[in-house]
Amino acid sequence: MTTIRLNPLSGTPLYLQLVEHLKHSIETGAIRAGDQLPSVRKMAEDLLINPNTVVRAYRDLDAEGILELRHGSGVFVRESVSARTDVMKKAAPIIRSAVDRLESLDLEEDDIRRLIENELALRRTARQARKRRA
């Protein structure tokens, strides 16, 4: 777990970085369904981040149905996560074909990355603006 490197100065909030990393670990099989994740305290001490950040990441993953927060026992990966892995497996070819199409337009790797990030950022901003107005 300590091999996670979080960069506080990048644009992404720390908890999101942690969420992404945990998701990636689960998808690649480094963490399997039913495994117990380190406690909030241990995770925070290992990564040197505020425990609230860890709590938020765990909560988000709980809401997404990936983790299960069992009171008193700890944090576990849900059994149903394997279903999600399938979804991710389905997503991979979609990405592959999209990137193929972009490369055929003679776009470089950096351009492609920037386009995807801008698109995600715009959607995020729109989501937040909607949330604020709500």
Place this chain on the structure above:
Amino acid sequence: MRDHAAGHSHSSPPVAVVTNLTRSFGGKKALNDVTLAVPPGCVFGLVGENGAGKSTLLKHLLGLWRAEAGTVKVFGRDPVADPVSVLGRIGYLSEQPELPRWMRVAELLRYMQPFYPRWDQEYAEQLREQFGLEPEARIRTLSKGQHARLGLIAAEAHRPDLLILDEPSSGLDPIVRRDILEAIIRTVTDEGRTVIFSSHLLDEVERVSDYLAMLHRGTLRFCAPLDDVKTRHRRLSFHFERVQTTPPKVPAAIRVDGAGWDWTIICDADRVHPTAVAQHLGATLVEDTAASLDEIFIAHADGAPTPAVNEPQAVN
């Protein structure tokens, strides 16, 4: 598992409350009408450039300075009037710990013990071994990093309700800085214990803080939960058709930067609407992103003296 600070802090009173605090040294105002409150159980980060007043503010909390105007209350008491009960619950680590140079490491720990009823000698010993401090070594033979580690043990071993760290990492190597961050996280994961720390190293502040307050030349620029600070500061980049010889005037912008065709402003997201501003200036909006903590810091420290982002608020 700890509750998120937003809902938790309403129930218990703030650990430290500073109201309209003013203090001058030789005619120059070091703190100018500062009001803030530190909620319990959080990590409260205090940033500002050199001479902004961070150390002065922290020393007021310890009773080392007396307020000229305004009040300071820690645990509900005045640290100047009642030092014994307040200081017994505080652990303090300053930039240069200035521990007595003639004492030995073990003697220092034994000396500190009776002052704090909750002193845990085993925990202190465990930390001492972990940090590699020889018990018979004299403090003056310790390197700067070891000195800081010893100061950290002395501050932390009695599990204080409030841990105050005044630029503890300055000039220290990354391993010692890591030890300090671990101590901060250890403290705050114990229920109800609070950490206030001031630092220049923004990445450290960003990693561990719940709340962030910034001082600039003695005034409080903002004091809010870290996430709020980051969402409310936005960085807008504009591209002009014609070269601008003077910086474009954007009301409620905290800082305006740039040259020629391309200009960037840092602003409060609540007060500034990006497209409206673009129309008003007659420029195209190139980028609208969240400002990084570095940019926020520089904007508030260097920018024109515009009003602060938030009204300095007590508890969110």
Place this chain on the structure above:
Amino acid sequence: MRSPTTALLWEVWRQHRWTIGSIAALTFAGRLIDASYTTGPAADEASAVTTLCGMFAFLLLFSVFNYTDAESGGGLGRFPHRLFTLPVSSLRLVAIPVFTGIVAIEFLYLVWAEPFSRGGSTSPLFVAILLAALMVFYLAVLWTCARAGSLRLVIIGVIAAALFAVGLLPSFPPTPAPPWRSEIFLAAFVAGLALVTFMLTWTYVAGVRAGGGSAHFRLESLIDWISEAQPARRRPFATPAGAHFWYEWRASGTVLPALVGGVVLLVIAPMSWLARTDAQYTLWVLIGVLATPIVLALPVGVAFSKPTFWSEDLGVPAFVAVRPLSSQDLVAIKVKVASASAALSWLLVLVFLAVWLPLGANLELVSRLATEFLRGHSTGAVYGLAVLVPVGGMLLTWRSLVSHLWSGLSGMRPLFLASVISLVALVTGAILDGGRLPNWLLRDPVRFAALLWLVAVAVIAKCSLAVYAWRGLSPRYLRAYLLIWLTGTATFVALGIVVWGVVRMYLPFDADRLRSAVVLLALLAVPLARVGLAQSSLTRNRHR
């Protein structure tokens, strides 16, 4: 600059222009006064002023030759390391300040030789050699014992006292002096010692310049060992006050006993051995031993009254200010440490007396004086007196340590300086004036009555100030301190009356009036209000 030597000397001159100017001014003034008033009615005062000018001139000269670079922590420094990068040999770097210092001190002595050696029996050449040696030792200690910090001043003081004693040796009993105690032999011995010291210092500085070698580190660890040869604290502390007492004791309480021990061992003991056959000198040594703690407590008390003993800074260090101890407790602990310090110093003196008096002393004169003075009194009174004298001495010592706490702990430098200067003025006035002022006052009944009224008013003022000073403090401390004050005052009153009873027969005027003056002065002796004020001073300083 023509040569490196000139450049280095020019630097010393530049840094200390004003001091050198003051030395010149003092010398000029002193010689002028001395020349104008050699004979005549004001001769005594003139000689006193001249002596004062001379002393200050020499002290200032030593401050000019304080050839060190201050370290970051402030205070006295070490040999200027920045000179190491100059293309000058280490021998030259060391020799230039040493030789210049010797030349300067000899020159100053030359100018002052006439007033100083008038009436003395020591040859000027002998004194000149001793002074040169003192300069060498002074610089050597400054440079080699840099680790000892301000303790160096203590070491230099002891060396100066030792050299002074050496200067007195030839005229010591029994005269004529045996060959080893002749001036020539002693001069050669001291000169040889100075030369060896110079060589060692040169080796040391060269070693430091070369980056420190094994010899360098050996010397430093020896000094470490000497300056802190105290056992490490092993047992846990029961109370915060106990822990802080240990801290204050280690930081400031051991200085006075160490100084007293050093002086008794290095100066008084040899002198007592030399004087063992002569009754007159025995009396002098006895008085010297009894006076040592009281005299040494005066400068130590000035340093003790500051929040940090060895530092010039009058602020409360953060380490102490953040302790969860009330300011009252902090002051009470300082007072307790002062008591322990005074008690230990007197214990050392008493141990020395217990060893020396039965074994080596010629007590003829002492016992004769004692029987004469104490003729009428019972043995009980005599034993009572034997107890009162050390207790009174202890109180006097303790008093010097404690009476400046109110100004030293306040953090206000002008206040502290004013109280130190008034002490210095009082002491020098007492030394120079001798008995003239009391004589003048006591002869005329009108003046004496005025004095009595003045002292009575002072006592009333002291009591009212004490009430004001102690009003906010805890009753426990008030009770404890009142007990101390009453005991101390009673001791002084008893001692005063006994001394009065003895001395009255020898006084040329009516001494009965003197008794009331003695009682009133005893009431003023023990500080009451000042200790109470110390607490508010510390509170103000701790929370600035």
